[in-house]
Amino acid sequence: MPIERNSPDRRGYFGNFGGRFVPEVLVAALDELEVALEGAFADPEFWAEYHAVLRDFVGRxxxxxxxxxxxxxxxxxxxxxxxxxxxxxAHKVNNTVGQALLARRMGKKRLIAETGAGQHGVATATVGAKFGMHVDVYMGALDIERQALNVYLMELLGARVHSVGGASQTLKDAINEAFRVWAARVEDTFYVIGSVVGAHPYPYMVREFQxxxxxxxxxxxxxxxxxxxxxxxxxxxxxxxxxxxxxxxxxxxxxxxxxxxxxxxxxxxxxxxxxxxxxxxxxxxxxxxxxxxxxxxxxxxxxxxxxxxxxxxxxxxxxxxxxxxxxxxxxxxxxxxxxxxxxxxxxxxxxxxxxxxxxxxxxxxxxxxxxxxxxxxxxxxxxxxxxxxxxxxxx
Amino acid sequence: MGIARVFGRAQKQGRLALIPYIMAGDPDVETSQRVLDQLARAGADLVELGIPYGDPLADGTTIARAGQRALKSGTTVAAVLALAKKSPLPVILFGYFNPIMQFGIDGFAQACEDACIVGVIVPDVALEEGQELRAALLARGIKMPLLVAPTTRPPRIATICEQASGFVYVVSRLGVTGRSGDEEFGLRQRLAELRSLTDLPLAVGFGIRTPDDVRRLHGQADGTVVGSALIDAYADVSKEKAAQHVYRLAKALREACEG
CATH class of the missing domain: 3.40.50.1100 (Rossmann fold)
Structure with a gap:
């Protein structure tokens, strides 16, 4: 399956791009994720549940x-x-359903996510509510101001929204902060990244869920x-x-x-x-x-x-x-x-x-x-x- | 003086080596220069000099903000190297990969040699992505200490010990720099485990803030890195007072290194 699916090489590279440039503290978490991902992707029951949720909950x-x-x-x-x-x-929910199912399979109790405009934050808060998982969303201070409605929406869905400072106070800083928070709580926390970015295996995983x-x-x-x-x-x-x-x-x-x-x-x-x-x-x-x-x-x-x-x-x-x-x-x-x-x-x-x-x-x-x-x-x-x-x- | 001799000297004196961290150019290069002088006067052994970067994944708020202040005053990689060259203490650079990559890996290694840098730590290239840089540095006699995190598993620890040079940087707790108050993550056991795997000195960092934190490392580690606490000590005071505050804390930390 991996080869026909255009998967990255063993070091997480698509050609010359990709890889894993992260602090040592996160390496074990990425390894753990990679192993869990391989197991889930090879398990027809995992995909059956994913597609059932997409059909009945998402409307696919x-x-x-x-x-x-x-x-x-x-x-x-x-x-x-x-x-x-x-x-x-939006399409964002396809990915958050997949990652939430994977997090549950790995026994993680808490989801964290970054968000810019708030769409991925809302999609993560939504699956958190559905699966009964605690959700913390990191969002740039400037974005919180600009997207007040989505902040309220996430809170209605039971998520906690954290304001992030930093140079630009936008999505870039929110991702930095989510990585830091993950580094401090890698044992019980699953980081739900919203796009095909980040360290291997995230770009591959998010693509497969989309x-x-x-x-x-x-x-x-x-x-x-x-x-x-x-x-x-x-x-x-x-x-x-x-x-x-x-x-x-x-x-x-x-x-x-x-x-x-x-x-x-x-x-x-x-x-x-x-x-x-x-x-x-x-x-x-x-x-x-x-x-x-x-x-x-x-x-x-x-x-x-x-x-x-x-x-x-x-x-x-x-x-x-x-x-x-x-x-x-x-x-x-x-x-x-x-x-x-x-x-x-x-x-x-x-x-x-x-x-x-x-x-x-x-x-x-x-x-x-x-x-x-x-x-x-x-x-x-x-x-x-x-x-x-x-x-x-x-x- | 090279890293090995610095640790050797501290060991002979029956104490830990003190490795303060400061951000180069925070808030400007001139202040950094004065701070370096005070660190030397207080008896620090080596200094870790941060290269400012706007997106520091491994750093907490204190160092991230210090980096922003340094960038605001226009501190470039070249300026950091020039500062290092004049340092009264041997310098280990601590910098994220992207600015180094844009500088050019071989050119960076050469510039480090020209500036008499003794070591380079790049917190966002773990074992796998660091090969090219490591080769370029080692070819010029510059060491590349590697980090061992609380989450690092045994087979990988052994590989890190093999590939590290200068010393092994033992991360004392989960999370980023500057956090404190968490429970120590089996640090004593981790240090003992590392002893059996490597002859390199072991330096403990991340969350070491007070003289008491340093004293607890006695008989276990060979050195300690203190960063955020030092930056906190001078971040919010006038430039004139900054040097004085740094001296006071560094002196207390140095005394704690003796037991």
């Missing part, structure tokens, strides 16, 4: 929906993978259209929704894979979150990948209208897919994403997350270069209710 499978009126989608079939229809409103998106999409395409998509598009912050959908198509060399990074105010402006496009190779949060950083190796502040993409690193497997040429990475700026957000709302009656709006914007651009025989699939990774206040404030 999610539809693959063909847009009718979206500009760009009239002539070329554009299909949306509706991850926005998942319970809690690949359900791609597996469903592939089957839906074959059933309905009798062929594979020509293009698969997904936004990339850390990159979990993108790897989730890409992973089912990696071996299909005719399927073009597009990762859309957040250009922010424009890659040239320096006020961007596009780590692959504007960053350089470095080590952040336990793995070697692309990082937005200074020449001195200090991590830079990022900028994106979308909190979920506002991260200075990117999952190591994306760095590998870019280097190998299997996937192509492009950027969409804040203004283009906002326009796509409005366009999808007004023409299709679907309000996308600002993160997903980046993927929509690129699909509209790409559709101009495609024909009626093509199939353009976009991973609509989340719904946009969380972004309404921000959109409203901008008008």
């Amino acid at each position: 499978p999610t539809p693959l929906y063909r847009v009718g009126r979206l500009p760009g989608g009239e002539r070329v079939p554009v299909l949306l993978k509706r991850e926005d229809l998942n319970h809690t409103g 690949r359900v998106i791609g597996d469903e999409t592939r089957e839906q395409c074959l059933q309905r259209f009798g062929r594979l998509p020509s293009d698969v598009i997904a936004c990339v912050g850390g990159g979990s929704n993108a790897l989730g959908i890409f992973s089912a198509f990696l071996a299909d060399s005719d399927v073009r894979l597009w990762g859309v990074e957040a250009g922010g105010e424009g890659v040239e402006s320096g006020r961007t979150a596009a780590a692959l496009t504007a960053g350089s190779v470095g080590v952040l949060h336990g793995s070697r990948s692309y990082v937005l950083q200074s020449a001195e190796g200090q991590v830079r502040e990022t900028q994106s209208v979308s909190a979920g993409l506002d991260y200075p690193g990117v999952g190591p497997e994306h760095a590998h897919l870019r280097e190998s040429g299997r996937a192509t990475y492009v950027t969409i700026d804040d203004a283009e994403a906002l326009a796509a957000f409005r366009s999808l709302a007004a023409h299709e009656g679907i309000i996308p997350a600002l993160e997903s709006a980046h993927a929509i914007a690129f699909a509209q651009r790409l559709a101009g270069q495609r024909g009626a025989d093509d199939l353009v699939v976009v991973n609509l990774s989340g719904r946009g209710d969380k972004d309404i206040a921000q959109i409203r404030a901008r008008t």
Whole structure:
């Protein structure tokens, strides 16, 4: 199973990227996780329970929906993978269900998680409530201010939300803090990372818990259209929704894979979150990948209208897919994403997350270069209710 | 003076070696220089000099903030090396991997040699990821002490003891630097176990804050690293008073090293 699933090598590398750059105190915990993961992944009962929870609690499978009126989608079939229809409103919950089941299997009583905008925090708090596990969420002080509603939501779900200081007081610092807290309580605590980032085996594990998106999409395409998509598009912050959908198509060399990074105010402006496009190779949060950083190796502040993409690193497997040429990475700026957000709302009656709006914007651009025989699939990774206040404030 | 001779001298005097940690450039390089002088005057044996980094995974609030202050005053890797070169005490650099990687691994090792650095500790490269850097440093006679954590399991402990050089850095408790008050994690037993595996000196750090903490290590360890407590001692006072506060605490710690 590991080889056909494109698993990383024994040291946790996808090509030249990945690995395990962590303090010694965490090595044993990562080893323990790796062993438990191998056991769980080889156990059909583990997957049966995971898929049952996704069906009955999350509401999977999610539809693959063909847009009718979206500009760009009239002539070329554009299909949306509706991850926005998942319970809690985004793909994040696929991963938290998997990790909570694994934590329970390992006998861990307490979950910790980092969160930026709050979506992963809410998804972790949700499974914590469902499985009766104690949840502590670490969140940058600035993000707590900006996302007050999600903080309240997590608390309603029974989680404790901890404010994190530090240089930027955002997601990056929240991850640092979660690692520190984990180091102090590795015996009884499971760290639920929200994206395909961190030290091995996290990038691999999170991808495997998101690949359900791609597996469903592939089957839906074959059933309905009798062929594979020509293009698969997904936004990339850390990159979990993108790897989730890409992973089912990696071996299909005719399927073009597009990762859309957040250009922010424009890659040239320096006020961007596009780590692959504007960053350089470095080590952040336990793995070697692309990082937005200074020449001195200090991590830079990022900028994106979308909190979920506002991260200075990117999952190591994306760095590998870019280097190998299997996937192509492009950027969409804040203004283009906002326009796509409005366009999808007004023409299709679907309000996308600002993160997903980046993927929509690129699909509209790409559709101009495609024909009626093509199939353009976009991973609509989340719904946009969380972004309404921000959109409203901008008008 | 090299690491082995420093520990040898302390051992001959029947005491622990005192290894203070300070963040280079906190809050500026000039203050660091004065602090180094006071540490030498108080009888410290070696100094661990932190290279500032904005995302220090292994450090608690005290050292993380010290790093931010140092970055604010523009302390670069090159500035840290220049400071080290003038240090009255032998210097071990303590820095995260990314700034070293961006500096260039071979260039960094060369710059360390030029600055007379005796050792380098990189807390976020454990055994596996440190091979290239370790080779580059050892080729220039610079030691690379490795950390053993309370969670490190026996087969790995043996490998760490084989690969470490200079000394073995024994982490006294779970968590990050600067935390205290936790129960000691079978430290006595861990130290005895390490004795049977290596002839390298054993230095205990993370959460060692007071002279009493140091005294408890007598007869078990060969040295001790004290960082956050020293930084706390001078972080919130004027630059003039900083040196004085550091001297007072370092002196008390040095006396505790004698038993």
